[in-house]
Amino acid sequence: MAGSRNVLVVAFVSATSTRRAKLVDHRSTNARGARSMKTSLQRCGMNSTILFVLAALGVGLLLGAGCGRQDQEAPVPTYRLVDPSLRASSPTATPIVTRSQPSVNAPPAEATPIPAATIQDDTRYVLAAPAKALIFSGDARIGNDGRLTVNAGIPPPLREASHLLFVAKVKQAGAWHDLEPVLLPVGTASQQKRTLAVAFSGPSGLTPGTVKANVVAYEVDMHARRRWKSRPIPIARRAFLQFAFGILEPAQPQGAVRFSIEACENDRCDTIFDEVLTPVRGKILGWQERRLPLDGLRGRTPAFVFTTEVVAQRKGTFSLPVWANPTIYRPAPAPPQQPNVILLSIDTLRADHLTSYGYRYNTAPFIDEQFGKGGVVFDSCVAAATTTTPSHMTMFTSLQPEAHYLKTGLEVLSPGITTVAQILRAAGVETAAVTEDGWLGIRHGFGRGFNVYVENKSANIMAPTGQVDVTLKKAAQWLTLNADKRFFLFLHTFQVHSPYAPPQRYAGLFQPGTDSAASVPPPHVLEMADYDREIRYTDDELRKFFGTMRALGLNKNTVFIIVSDHGEEFLEHGHMEHGAQNYEETTHVPLLVRGPGIAEGRRVKVNVGHIDILPTVLDLFGIQVPVYANGKSLLPLLRGDSAPGLIRALEERPLFTESLSPFAMGPGHALLPFDRPAYSVRVGNTKLHRYKTPGGFRYELYNLARDPGEQHNLWPQRDSNAEALAELLNQYEAVSAAARSLAMHAQVAGRPEEEPEKQTTHLDPEQEEKLRALGYLH
Secondary structure, three states: OOOHHHEOOOOOOEOOEEEOOOOOOOHHHHHHHHHHHHHHHHHOOOOHHHHHHHHHHOOOOEOOOOOOOOOOEEEEEEEEOOOHHHEOOOOOOOOOOOOOOOOEOOOOOOOOOOOEEEEOOEEEEEOOOOOEEEEEEEEEEEOOOOEEEEEEEOOHHHOOOOEEEEEEEEEEOOEEEEOOOEEEEHHHOOOOOOEEEEEEEOOOOOOOEEEEEEEEEEEEOOOOEEEEEEOOOOOOOOOEEEEEEEEOHHHHHHOOEEEEEEEEEOOEEEEEEEEEEOOEOOEOOOOEEEEEEOHHHOOOOOEEEEEEEEOOOOOOOOOOEEEEEEEEEEEEEOOOOOOEEEEEEEOOOOHHHOHHHOOOOOOOHHHHHHHHOOOEEEOOEEOOEOOHHHHHHHHHHOOOHHHHOOOOOOEEOOOOOOOHHHHHHHOOOEEEEEEOOHHHOHHHOOOOOOOEEEEOOOOOOOOOOOOHHHHHHHHHHHHHHHOOOOEEEEEEEOOOOOOOOOOHHHOOOOOOOOOOOOOOOOHHHHHHHHHHHHHHHHHHHHHHHHHHHHHOOHHHOEEEEEEOOOOOEEOOOOOEEOOOOOOHHHHEEOEEEEOOOOOOOEEEOOOEEHHHHHHHHHHHOOEOOOOOOOOOOOHHHHOOOOOHHHHHHHHHOOEEEEEOOOEEEOHHHOEEEOOOOEEEEEEOOEEEEEEEEOOEEEEEEEEOOOOOOOOOOOHHHOOHHHHHHHHHHHHHHHHHHHHHHHHHOOEEOOEEOOOOOOEEOOOOHHHHHHHHHOOOOO
């Protein structure tokens, strides 16, 4: 980057947002930037669509002589203002320690929880957020007057509030309906019972009777004007402030809010941002993204004052405004050989149905071209579990499910266990995720460490389908705004998951044949064909996403990883779908990697697993792997090294899989009893299963080199090596408990974390409905 002439500011005014920004001493800089914006963006290879996205979002993009950090310089976060140490009452303002050399120690995660807020299923860290709690969930009754009345208990976090905003929804005739929010003073609550009788008015069309109801309460500050002040912060050359702001959805009908920022030093305060956000009736406004150059403050040490003010100050008017992720960046040399990383998890994708793994149909030509031929394929990646939640948290923590303890989808990750996103964020890496909710709900701990965590929810909860097109579109929008930074982006799609519903245009692909006894293939064969079509659809959407990456210059400096959490059964061993058996159709998942510095056309034969994802991602960023991680970095193999020591260690280690579903699915998706958990262990080509029985355990032993379909159980002819594997399974829970203890007592923000009780969480109504339709709940 070369000087202020490369600072671009996109001016934007809409019907919903009025800007009166007085960017200190920036008027001439902004004019030059606006005049050169189109030329600069086109020089970076951005097409008119990318230009439109930037303009529509009203965001300035900091660009240098090239894009995608080709000029070896990138903005790095020096101060994240949501960090508790930067509050005005804190003793010091500590800058982020960015990592530019490999093999540094993993930075500690933040000890003090950072508040977060959600708008349109997009959750971000914020300067402050109102307390919020679910206060009622269950059966309630709509009276003859069309009103719903519930006696809502007030939990301790909300008892000090002056007012509470109650937001309710009810389910009737198979659909959820939002009721009118109700604002009440807490002082009217029964002091003994700590309850409030809340009466809600519903939309027309609701009939009297019993309904399922869900009520959430928000703390409301009735003051029209609120301020947040940072500690004094030194401003470096070419620094800029990036942030988002918005109004929480229940308060948007209350009207406009003014958002302003001042830079204050001594007795002088300069307004650097001033904008009114006006919600539109019938439309929810999402986060508003902004980026402000701070050249006019260079060399000064101002405190930043963030102010919100309700515009129409009528009696009883309130709002819930929030500031998200205000961060001060400065340009710095890009760390050598440390690319960005995108991790894409395609839920339920079994490896043997991909072109790159020898499938008979060409289900994924783009993945085969870019990853199979243009990257590294791991022939044998072992899933940590056969369900979504435990496998993904193993990817995030490098701990087995029995150690991190997110096993059934109802648990919450212990605060003493650190995720890959927390480690990366603490090291100055930009972090974001776009998921399709389900078992990856943010309440379980998956959002920790992500500055942005988007949950792309199905429009029809009762018939959830993967939305890979929408998910990748949202990911592309985030990339457009953050292409100049070092980032880690996690993506997840249910597109391949049942119910298999590929777009109609794929109906002609992969037509199944019939045997001589039937004119129509059996149902499970027809379902498998739709499953394969879902894979091709996902492959096609991924091709489009790579087009955006190329337009942004990210294909040259981004390592892309494709993995799956588990596979899928189609009656190979009598079951459908996944969750209750550990055969290869559910435990053998794809792992493919491409990008700068990654070998092309290499296949790795040795067994790897989900536990290796965190160490590999950290190694790509030059961050040392935590001592408690169960896995190993695969980076030497990705670079094409022979790595005999690593190969030997991988060959000798056991890899475990857990099946934790409370039921199995037979032909026709009929529910079958299943006594969980089931475990399996693999060393080399030898694999041992252990299933619970009324009298103890049933074991199955297979040699996968000779019997890849696991049809011939060798347990009756077992030898001492097989007995040793059985002992590993017998000790698995105890060893996992020790691993959990090690992780819990690792240094977290400079102090050892004590073991808390294992926590569980409730499911909100939409999440419960989606998981039920996906087949996880019955």
